[in-house]
């Protein structure tokens with residue numbers, strides 16, 4: 425692929441190679457390196473041979489962990505040439521063991537030295553790799569095998585109870601080997617260690633999100649060629665960033681389909697259409713299918729039936745409109761790394777499949793489309809950084825997540841148009857309150873659920889008999905676990921008053937203080 429003049433060429437950056445032996449956390453190594461502004465690529469071990477190394481010309485190499493066992497016959501190995509390039513190498517866990525075994529050391533299985541989880545390593549001597557570490561540091565271990573004899577040239581730098589050779593170094597060749605995982609959060613000094621490694625390897629930290637963007641654009645062009653791509657745009661951050669990036673890469677070869685199922689929030693459809701069609705000038709099909717969805721959902725109360733009905737109709741509608749694009753070969757999705765972290769290793773490497781990933785509604789198989797997933801390597805905060813880089817407005821990038829089935833799952837019990845209209849109003853007032861108090865960015869997700877119960881109230885001199893609603897606001901890192909947000913009583917009181925005064929149909933407001941687990945974030 426020819427490089428566009430005037431744009432940064434990824435080939436000009438210093439490059440670090442990560443050889444993937446199939447660890448579930450290999451991608452975290454890449455993430456930590458991006459934080460250090462180091463350009464890296466992950467390649468599965470079986471694709472890395474001597475010719476590949478010559479072409480790639482890395483200035484340092486990291487060997488990842490993995491599920492295999494070095495003493496087993498046929499266990500994965502990098503090519504011997506890797507250790508003859510004169511560049512620094514860091515072996516992590518399996519990578520450490522394979523490195524020791526190939527350089528003349530010995531690896532043994534078991535013998536009571538397995539360690540899983542938190543451990544402490546104690547430093548015996550100084551090394552540039554551990555600069556900034558205290559004498560005793562917490563690390564995350566996950567190993568059954570261990571190195572039983574060091575390769576010539578290596579010295580022990582730090583030990584742990586289950587890994588007498590927790591950190592070893594051959595300073596002359598700049599080869600380092602660690603038994604623990606520096607890339608995970610449970611190794612608090614891990615980022616420092618990786619920072620030391622890239623510094624001693626001479627990396628200047630010249631890699632930026634701007635460069636990532638250019639590289640991603642090149643990759644999209646190379647994958648798609650002159651074929652057409654369709655993208656289901658939800659207005660959420662992930663699909664929006666994916667669409668803008670792909671549009672930048674291939675322009676009008678991309679058509680977005682925005683399905684308005686009548687379960688969106690106040691003003692949402694207008695906002696999305698205006699932004700993408702008018703501001704970004706993208707070919708956008710605005711499929712107004714409110715009647716179709718709402719008729720099908722009218723009176724439906726079972727949560728699973730709601731989800732299935734919406735999913736089925738979404739596919740029908742998407743297919744109908746995608747047909748208008750004519751000859752699309754690719755479907756773009758805003759899949760993020762956490763979506764694939766438990767499925768097949770993203771680099772096509774050998775990681776153990778824990779669960780297979782569900783593509784949205786099975787669309788690609790049904791339509792015979794290939795996938796374009798340009799955010800597959802990124803984490804949510806990186807997607808937001810990329811969105812900023814692409815010039816998406818901050819208000820869009822910082823938006824709370826919104827589920828595909830929309831307001832349907834915030835309307836426990838029967839769905840009716842009347843309840844949806846009330847919910848939409850109440851939600852708008854609640855979010856406005858949160859914004860006015862400057863709390864929006866502290867909260868992972870906030871919304872109102874309209875409850876399937878009417879309660880008695882008194883307003884003025886009259887009796888009311890209206891719906892109750894629940895406010896929900898949670899903090900979270902990834903949506904997997906969550907805590908309720910500790911609003912002040914003043915905030916809650918003021919918000920309840922506003923909702924009751926401004927939203928006809930609601931006369932009682934409650935606040936949901938359930939964490940996840942045991943609750944979920946949504947009510948259905």
Ligand code: XMP
Nearest residue numbers: 825826827828829869903940944945946947
């Ligand atoms: P729960 O309710 O499972 O939600 O704690 C965790 C996160 O996922 C979102 N969510 C969904 N997103 N389709 C989606 O696209 C769904 O069916 C769905 N259900 C929940 C939820 O909003 C929260 O961010």
